[in-house]
Amino acid sequence: MPAESNLDVIARLQGVVHDCLKDYVSDGEPVAMVDFPDYKNVGDSAIWLGQIAYLSSRLKKSPSYISSLQDHSHDRLDEAMPSGPILITGGGTFGDIWPGHQELRESILERWPGRLVVQLPQSIHYKSQEHADRMARAIARHKNFVLLVRDEESKEFAEKHFDCRVHLCPDMAFCIGPIQPLAASQFPVLAMLRADKEKASHYDFSAYPDIPVEDWISESRTPVRIAKALGAAKVAVSFNPERIRGAKLEAAAHNRFRRGIRQISRGRAIVTDRLHVHICALLLGRPHAVLDNSYGKVRRFMNAFSGGTDLSYKAASLDDGIAWARHQASMGAAA
Incomplete structure (x- = not known):
C-alpha cells in the first residue's frame, strides 16, 4: 500500500477517536475532565488540548468540571456536576511508573461506583503485578469503567487483567489537527x-x-x-x-x-x-x-x-x- 500523507493520518485517526467515544460522551449531558497536566512536559499539554478540541468540534461543549492532580476535589466535582461521565486525561501514566496519577484514578473509581468513568487513551505499563491486581479490584468494584488504550500490547494486558470495556484508540493529540511551524528552521x-x-x-x-x-x-x-x-x-x-x-x-x-x-x-x-x-x-x-x-x-x-x-x-x-x-x-x- 502507498504511504499515507500526514493529513491522511490525522483525518483517519480523528475518525477512530470519534468512533471510540461516541457511545460514551454525548452533547446532552455535562462531562468532567480530570488530571489536567499542570507540569512542563509539552506532550501532555498536547493531549489535553486534543481532548478539549474533540469536545468542542464534535460536541460543541466544554467540560463542566476541570481539575489537576494538585487541586482535584471529589466534593467540588459533585457540586459542579452531580451526574454525567468523568473523563480522565490520557497519556502514559496508567500503571506504576507515575504513582500519583494512578492513585487519583483509583480514588475516582472508589468514590463513584457505577458512574460512567472513561479513561481517555493511555499506554499501560506495570512493573509490579501487585499494583496491577489492585487496579483490577478497583475496576471490578466500580462496574462502569471504560478503558481506551493506545496500542495492542496495552489492549491485550487490559483484556487479560481488567473486567471492563476496552477499546484501542489513538492519542487525543491528533484532534488538534494540522499545525503550522512557529519558528524558522535553524x-x-x-x-x-x-x-x-x-x-x-x-x-x-x-x-x-x-x-x-x-x-x-x-x-x-x-x-x-x-x-x-x-x-x-x-x-x-x-x-x-x-x-x-x-x-x-x-x-x-x-x-x-x-x-x-x-x-x-x-x-x-x-x-x-x-x-x-x-x-x-x-x-x-x-x-x-x-x-x-x-x-x-x-x-x-x-x-x-x-x-x-x-x-x-x-x-x-x-x-x-x-x-x-x-x-x-x-x-x-x-x-
Whole structure:
C-alpha cells in the first residue's frame, strides 16, 4: 500500500477517536475532565488540548468540571456536576511508573461506583503485578469503567487483567489537527530526547557536535503564570469558578504547547524518543526518525496507528536515525 500523507493520518485517526467515544460522551449531558497536566512536559499539554478540541468540534461543549492532580476535589466535582461521565486525561501514566496519577484514578473509581468513568487513551505499563491486581479490584468494584488504550500490547494486558470495556484508540493529540511551524528552521537535524525516567539510553553524541540535543520538560514559570492570569481574566466576568479554573489551565496548556512547537520547528528533520514529538512532527508535516522509550511505548503506538507515513522512520540505532534525518534535511534544503 502507498504511504499515507500526514493529513491522511490525522483525518483517519480523528475518525477512530470519534468512533471510540461516541457511545460514551454525548452533547446532552455535562462531562468532567480530570488530571489536567499542570507540569512542563509539552506532550501532555498536547493531549489535553486534543481532548478539549474533540469536545468542542464534535460536541460543541466544554467540560463542566476541570481539575489537576494538585487541586482535584471529589466534593467540588459533585457540586459542579452531580451526574454525567468523568473523563480522565490520557497519556502514559496508567500503571506504576507515575504513582500519583494512578492513585487519583483509583480514588475516582472508589468514590463513584457505577458512574460512567472513561479513561481517555493511555499506554499501560506495570512493573509490579501487585499494583496491577489492585487496579483490577478497583475496576471490578466500580462496574462502569471504560478503558481506551493506545496500542495492542496495552489492549491485550487490559483484556487479560481488567473486567471492563476496552477499546484501542489513538492519542487525543491528533484532534488538534494540522499545525503550522512557529519558528524558522535553524538546524538540519534536531535531537529531541527524553531526560526523565522513561529514557531508554544515554546516547553518545560525541560524534555529532553539530546536532543540538534537547528535551521539552524545562520552562520558565513566568510565561506560564502570565498565561494563566490572562486566561482567567478573559472569563472573570462569568463569576463561575469552574469556568475560570478551566480557562486558566487551558491557557497554560496552550502556552506550553506553543513552546514545544517553536522548539521542534527549528529542525528541518528530527530524531526523537518522545511519542509526542513524533505526533507533533506529524501535525507539522516534519520528517523525523524515531527511537523508543524505556518500555516500548513509542513503537507500540506507531505499530497500532501512525507508522504508515514516509515522514516517520523507525530507526534501528541513534546512528541510523541521524543518517536518515540528515538525508531528509538535505532533500528539504535542495527543494
